[in-house]
Amino acid sequence: MLLHASGLAKTYATRATAFRRASRVAAVAGVDLSLDKGGALGVVGESGCGKSTLARLLLRLIPLSAGRILFEGRDITALPEAALRPLRARMQLIHQNPSAALDPRLSVADAVAEPLRIHGHDPRARVPALLAEVGLPGDFLHRYPHELSGGQKQRVCIARALALEPRLLILDEPTSALDVSVQAQVLELLEGLRRQRGLAYLFISHNLAVVRQVCEQVAVMYLGRVVEQGAIDAVLSSPRHPYTRALLASVPRLGGGGVVLEGDAPNPAAPPSGCPFHPRCAVAREACREGPAPVLRHGVACHLA
Ligand code: SF4
Numbered sequence: 001m002l003l004h005a006s007g008l009a010k011t012y013a014t015r016a017t018a019f020r021r022a023s024r025v026a027a028v029a030g031v032d033l034s035l036d037k038g039g040a041l042g043v044v045g046e047s048g049c050g051k052s053t054l055a056r057l058l059l060r061l062i063p064l065s066a067g068r069i070l071f072e073g074r075d076i077t078a079l080p081e082a083a084l085r086p087l088r089a090r091m092q093l094i095h096q097n098p099s100a101a102l103d104p105r106l107s108v109a110d111a112v113a114e115p116l117r118i119h120g121h122d123p124r125a126r127v128p129a130l131l132a133e134v135g136l137p138g139d140f141l142h143r144y145p146h147e148l149s150g151g152q153k154q155r156v157c158i159a160r161a162l163a164l165e166p167r168l169l170i171l172d173e174p175t176s177a178l179d180v181s182v183q184a185q186v187l188e189l190l191e192g193l194r195r196q197r198g199l200a201y202l203f204i205s206h207n208l209a210v211v212r213q214v215c216e217q218v219a220v221m222y223l224g225r226v227v228e229q230g231a232i233d234a235v236l237s238s239p240r241h242p243y244t245r246a247l248l249a250s251v252p253r254l255g256g257g258g259v260v261l262e263g264d265a266p267n268p269a270a271p272p273s274g275c276p277f278h279p280r281c282a283v284a285r286e287a288c289r290e291g292p293a294p295v296l297r298h299g300v301a302c303h304l305a
Contacts, residue, residue: 042211
């Protein structure tokens with residue numbers, strides 16, 4: 001097992017305003033997940049469902065409110081920053097927006113060399129090889145981010161993330177800012193890199209079609225909770241949770257914007273009683289509104305499953 005997280009939670013306190021009392025928002029509310037070496041787990045849901053917060057918790061970029069994280073068998077939940085640093089080399093994050101992730105003052109060579117230098121490695125031989133691995137020719141070494149297309153910038157970000165030989169890439173909507181044809185090329189590159197390097201991916205997306213292309217497993221999130229989890233083919237061919245069914249019915253084309261579901265997502269600061277999905281659920285019953293929130297059992301969190 002490469003990564004194992006249990007009971008992960010993140011709660012934020014909101015400030016009181018003239019119109020609203022202070023409250024607590026559970027961005028992530030008790031998530032369990034596991035990822036094998038070389039495995040690929042997709043985390044899907046609408047924007048605001050907590051999937052990006054989950055990624056940051058796993059990387060210990062933000063403090064946990066509760067839970068436990070094991071990486072390569074080691075409990076990293078409470079590791080101090082200095083002890084986390086060498087581990088961070090082995091678990092890298094790739095952002096949605098490559099333009100924001102790259103420093104405009106650094107050439108491609110310097111951007112890819114930076115993590116190597118920080119960790120005390122000589123970047124000279126490694127940088128051209130990394131660029132070749134992500135499909136960029138050598139003459140890109142001296143270019144700057146403003147001279148690159150969106151897809152080329154994302155390739156530079158991937159090369160930079162690979163520089164320290166990670167075992168895990170956490171990809172936060174890595175293709176959603178790219179044109180459709182470029183998305184397909186970047187997904188192909190990611191698939192190839194995973195095979196060749198034996199990398200594990202935690203792939204965050206609002207788009208089930210994208211997740212299907214890259215991952216074997218999927219976790220569907222709604223209001224900070226996992227509501228369905230399992231092998232991607234099984235979940236896509238026979239979804240058991242009404243939210244997964246609604247997401248599938250609204251799958252955008254590759255390259256489309258976010259998913260659009262019937263009804264507004266509830267305010268996380270005042271989640272609905274009972275099952276959090278009940279105000280939007282076509283098959284909700286009285287027990288769904290008034291009973292306890294369903295917990296994940298046998299891969300699904302729904303009273304009717
Ligand atoms: Fe719908 Fe009830 Fe299942 Fe929630 S528990 S998803 S409201 S059927």
